[in-house]
Amino acid sequence: MRYGPALAPKWKGGQPGGPKHGEQISALAPANLMTNTEKLIDLVVDVFLIDPREFHLDLRREQIETWDSLGVVSLAVGVQETFGHHFTQDEAMGITGIRDIIKVLQARGISFDE
Numbered sequence: 001m002r003y004g005p006a007l008a009p010k011w012k013g014g015q016p017g018g019p020k021h022g023e024q025i026s027a028l029a030p031a032n033l034m035t036n037t038e039k040l041i042d043l044v045v046d047v048f049l050i051d052p053r054e055f056h057l058d059l060r061r062e063q064i065e066t067w068d069s070l071g072v073v074s075l076a077v078g079v080q081e082t083f084g085h086h087f088t089q090d091e092a093m094g095i096t097g098i099r100d101i102i103k104v105l106q107a108r109g110i111s112f113d114e
Contacts, residue, residue: 043078060097
């Protein structure tokens with residue numbers, strides 16, 4: 001995962017030399033405390049290397065320069081890791097924007113707080 005300066009990892013107690021096993025504390029909320037929308041935002045920002053301020057639910061593929069064929073694969077892997085859903089080839093190729101991702105995941109029982 002890439003981090004901007006404000007999101008650089010924080011370590012318990014500010015210990016120099018990095019964390020001991022399991023001690024990383026992120027500036028972001030732990031994944032189990034994040035909403036699915038927040039997880040999707042983090043995923044899209046990370047996969048497509050966009051500024052978080054550019055993200056919105058109506059964002060479309062043609063608006064993101066890095067959303068190319070490799071981006072589709074990276075997005076599919078990220079969705080699998082984040083939400084546990086493996087896109088079918090038709091699902092992956094049919095996604096033209098953020099709302100399409102949400103629709104596919106909602107059809108699989110994953111809720112979003114829009």
